[in-house]
Amino acid sequence: MEPIINMALLTMLAVVTVAIIGQRSLFGVVILASIYSFLIASVLVVLDAVDVAMTEASVGAGISTVLLLAALHLVKTIEVLPTQPRLPPLLVSALAGVTVIWGTLVLPPFGTADAPIHRHVVPRYIERSIEETNVPNLVSSILADYRGYDTLGETTVIFTAGIGVLLLLRGTRRRGHNDRAD
Amino acid sequence: MSLDLILRIGTKLILPFILLFALYVQFHGDYGPGGGFQAGVIAAGMVILVSITFGLAAAKQVAPQAMVERMIPVGLLIYAGTGAAGFLFGRNYLDYSSFAHDPAHGHELGILLVEFGVLITVSGTMVSLFYAFVERGR
Numbered sequence: 001m002e003p004i005i006n007m008a009l010l011t012m013l014a015v016v017t018v019a020i021i022g023q024r025s026l027f028g029v030v031i032l033a034s035i036y037s038f039l040i041a042s043v044l045v046v047l048d049a050v051d052v053a054m055t056e057a058s059v060g061a062g063i064s065t066v067l068l069l070a071a072l073h074l075v076k077t078i079e080v081l082p083t084q085p086r087l088p089p090l091l092v093s094a095l096a097g098v099t100v101i102w103g104t105l106v107l108p109p110f111g112t113a114d115a116p117i118h119r120h121v122v123p124r125y126i127e128r129s130i131e132e133t134n135v136p137n138l139v140s141s142i143l144a145d146y147r148g149y150d151t152l153g154e155t156t157v158i159f160t161a162g163i164g165v166l167l168l169l170r171g172t173r174r175r176g177h178n179d180r181a182d
Numbered sequence: 183m184s185l186d187l188i189l190r191i192g193t194k195l196i197l198p199f200i201l202l203f204a205l206y207v208q209f210h211g212d213y214g215p216g217g218g219f220q221a222g223v224i225a226a227g228m229v230i231l232v233s234i235t236f237g238l239a240a241a242k243q244v245a246p247q248a249m250v251e252r253m254i255p256v257g258l259l260i261y262a263g264t265g266a267a268g269f270l271f272g273r274n275y276l277d278y279s280s281f282a283h284d285p286a287h288g289h290e291l292g293i294l295l296v297e298f299g300v301l302i303t304v305s306g307t308m309v310s311l312f313y314a315f316v317e318r319g320r
Contacts, residue, residue, distance in 0.1 A: 051220075055220055063223055066312065070316055074315070074318055134284075136213050140297070141289075144296045145278065152276065155261050155303050159254055159258045159307070162306070162311060166310055169314040
């Protein structure tokens with residue numbers, strides 16, 4: 001059953017991607033990107049990564065769609081056709097894609113228990129996290145405790161990005177206001 | 183606006199459940215999927231839904247702009263402060279072992295506190311950005 005679900009989801013992802021490439025209306029692109037996020041969230045649920053799936057569904061499909069639509073409100077909503085030749089960008093994209101696929105060839109097979117990533121610190125987290133942190137959800141104890149510095153850094157990134165965008169959106173408005181006062 | 187009766191009543195009905203779900207995701211994050219980040223985004227989504235259905239002024243009554251903008255640094259300070267609280271007990275930064283008699287319970291409390299900080303910062307950032315974009319478009 002799982003391979004069928006995976007194949008259906010990945011086929012829909014491919015269809016949505018092609019639709020995004022062909023779409024010239026940016027409104028349509030935003031909505032299709034939202035659908036893409038929902039499909040990726042479903043793929044992550046199938047992969048048993050429910051925490052990431054929840055984040056993708058709420059951030060990717062929810063908040064970013066709303067913010068992109070709000071941004072579209074400020075700019076033109078039809079994509080301008082490129083004036084430069086399109087062959088070089090296409091070649092660069094194809095080359096990058098081939099490199100990524102080539103890189104996956106040397107990865108351990110999907111789901112292997114003795115892959116390097118599962119043999120470093122993961123066994124210790126699985127064995128000791130409940131007695132050390134009393135938190136049954138391994139993801140929470142890793143994010144907020146074992147890897148607390150990383151999450152502090154991520155929160156700082158959100159803080160910095162939020163303040164930066166607020167200053168950008170507000171700053172010009174205040175300057176315009178002052179210009180009128182002068 | 184007055185014609186969207188079904189939309190407005192439907193939104194009113196669903197709002198408390200969205201907020202409850204955000205709180206569930208926040209405080210059940212220790213036991214199931216979820217945590218401060220997801221809960222913050224869901225709570226912000228509730229305010230955005232209010233804004234879309236009832237207008238920006240109504241949303242600003244639910245979540246005043248001054249409040250959500252202050253939430254951005256406050257959440258980060260809660261997180262960093264929880265880390266610094268470890269110093270008071272002679273521990274390292276972000277070591278929660280001494281917050282309770284049992285080190286495991288101390289870690290549980292520490293995780294709860296930093297997740298709360300993440301919730302405050304994330305929801306504050308998301309709602310502030312939404313307000314900034316909407317006001318810019320006027």
